[in-house]
Amino acid sequence: MDSISPAIRHYLERLLSDLAGLDSQIVYLMMIIVVSVIVLDAISLGLRKKRQAIGLQAKTQTVSIDGSKSVPVRNYVSELQGLAGKPDALISENGFLIPIERKPLARKIHDRYVAQLLVYMRLIEEFEGKKPPYGYLILGPSCRRIRIDNTPERQRWLQGIVDEMMTILAREKTAVAxxxxxxxxxxxxQNxxxxRFKREEQVAGEIVQISRKTG
Ligand code: SF4
Known part of the structure; x- marks a missing residue:
């Protein structure tokens, strides 16, 4: 106790003396409160880290996030639509549930990312009862956020892809990569x-096209 200053020692002595004078139930209550605060702080730290990893801002109202126990990820499986999906996160914005899809290695938007987000929006509408007006793609290590609007045109485009997949699954059509x-x-x-993409076949095709044009 030599390293403790007299003022701190005096404070601790008074604290211990006060605690000794307290009813044991109050001491237990205080211990429970302290432990609860520590646990809540650990949960909130874990959630903050998950939010950062997925590119969400601190103030975002998070409803679900992949890997979290306090706000677990939602896995939607629709037999009605023949679709399933598990958004990386769901946030609440302006009264809507908004899906988030994180692509940490992506540098640009691909159609398949947009299709994935549109599928989530369909599933959220079916299971949560409200159609999300948009979703977010979070791209690359810098977490660039891109809003994808849930428009009828985009849903028609998705429906075309879904219909094609269904015909392939029903063996009415062969899948072509x-x-x-x-x-x-x-x-x-590849072997x-x-x-697999064959460079020689592409070159041969280009030669045929050129000779047709010139011939
Ligand atoms: S060779 Fe090309 S098409 Fe075939 S599996 Fe690999 S990436 Fe896909």
Whole structure:
């Protein structure tokens, strides 16, 4: 106790003496309050870290977030629509539930990201009873936030994709991959894949087109 200043020692002695004079039930109550504050602080710190990882601002009203126990992720499975999805997060904005999809490695928007968000918006409408007017894509390490409006045109476009998938699942149509050349070059299964991008075939096709035009 030599390193404690006299003032602090005096304070602690008084505190201990006061505590000793208190009813044991009050002491237990205080202990419960202190433990509760510590637990709540730990939960809130965990939630803050999850929010940061997903690119959400501190003041955002978070309803669900992937990996959180206090506001667990919502997994929607619709037999009615034949769709399923698990948004990375749901936030509440202007009275609506808004889905968030995080793509930490993405540099630009891809159609498949937009389609994924539109599917979430359909599922939220079915299960939560209110159609989200938009959703957010959070792209790249800098967490660039892009708003995707839930418009009838976009939903029509999505419906086209869903219809095509359904016909493929019903074996009424064969799926045809449209791979990006760079992906095929790095792909481990390219030697056994019928859809792999073949540079020589593309060159041959271009030559045929040119000769048709010039011939
Ligand atoms: S080789 Fe086949 S599986 Fe691999 S990326 Fe290309 S299309 Fe996809």
């Amino acid at each position: 449209a791979p990006h050349p760079r992906k095929c070059v790095k792909c481990d299964v 056994s894949c019928n859809f």
